[in-house]
Amino acid sequence: MSASGAAATVLVGMADGARLAGDLCLPAGDGPFPAVLIRTPYDRRRHRAELRAWAASGFAALAQDVRGRxxxxxxxHPYRSEEADGAATVRWLREQPWSNGQVVAHGSSYGAHCALATVLGTSADGRPDAVIAAVPALGAAETAREPGGPERLLARAGWWAAHGDRRTSDGTALEDALAQDSRLLEHLPVTGLPLRRRRALPSWPQLWAAERDGDLLARAAAADIPLLAVGGTRDPFRGDTVELWRHWGGPSRLLMGPWGHALTAAPGPEARPxxxxxxxxxxxxxxxxxLPGGLAPGRRGVTALGGSGWWASMADGPAPTSYPFSTALRLLGGPGFEADPEQPFCSDYLDVPTAGRPDRCLLVTPPLPRPLDLLGPADARLVVVADTPTADWVVRLVALDPRGVADHLATGVVRRTDPAHETARLSVPLGHLSRRLPAGTRLRVEVGGHHFPAHARNPHTGEDPVTATLLRSSNRSVQLEDSALALPVVAARHRAARVNPAQEICR
Known part of the structure; x- marks a missing residue:
């Protein structure tokens, strides 16, 4: 067996006889060693440098291609076999002569799903001893839809085009398809999108039929091993990352940086050195x-305060401050708008259309008189009316710097079924904010009825948006007097205490 940085390919047998390929790096010496397991659909060979780094630190490290990849x-079959295959691989690692019996499951995105499926599985002897889950794609239904219901169309179309129903990946598949057919994502029904592309994707309709794993967070609450959850404030799964950390039963640590889905490789403009x-x-x-039980029980979390050089404790978040739409924000235009799925509120751009009938209710704050720190969960509390019984409600929060340059802070979207023309009260979660806004910044609040192509269009007919073929426009209005924006404002006299991220999550 290769040692001290050289990778050897090994085949691990599964219960049904399938053999899964992995690259294994062992530290120098005879051991025994703890092991790190990385299971991935994105090609095990991309992890070879990472395996060598683990081995240099005294860990045996295995990166394994998941079944069929x-x-x-x-x-x-995405999301189907990871629990059983992960457990079988953990057992194989513990049986090796160099193993000390301890295993850390580690992964990012779908790889984090693989790690969590193994940890939360029913096989007691196949569970790891600790788990590192970065930007976790919790499950098919969780990645397909927002907690409030709307479908994450663009992200899922991109992932399925690149990785679905194929042995190897094509990272530019959706980009290439859109270059040939710029209106590809407008195709109806959404489930028929592969036909428009003339490519077989049998698992695509199955994705939208998947149901949320209602007991996933319950199983997480029963977990007794340590968890490190890592996310980015610009990652689409940041809410899932925080919820996983909050529900975990064992010692849990959260690291949230000013990053996108690729973490430190995708810093946001608010990131600092x-x-x-x-x-x-x-x-x-x-x-x-x-692994030796050196973490204190309970939860600890740290988040980067984007726009500053600080890292702050997640426990330091203040109670939300309410900003009423009618007094704290200035209305630009009227409170009414048209949610037309043929001309939807576009998620790709931060500019606001000025021609035609408004497609959103638009409000803005006065310039901030002093810097403002936001640290914690935010939401919009709306009182609204729609002339259709089904409606998606989108709230987008944008920061306008003193020059008027727009920067996205948060977006929330929920689906409602209310009687047409009747007043409805709802809350639109905007996720966890961690930003410092300079003096002179204005906050822009946009309330709309679509967020396309990031999310599938609600047809307003009562049909399922992924199978609908007919679209109907919806007239909306926001009752300003009873609507408000709730922000986690840290008072200037109570600045969040700075923390060292490594020290905070490792104690």
């Missing part, structure tokens, strides 16, 4: 503390 045998962490080194340090 790259060099692994079997059929690829102090937010450039060596995540690999931090993961090793955390695992060295977690």
């Amino acid at each position: 790259y060099a692994s045998e079997g059929q690829w 102090q937010h450039r962490l060596n995540l690999g080194r931090l993961y090793v340090r955390w695992a060295e503390a977690a």
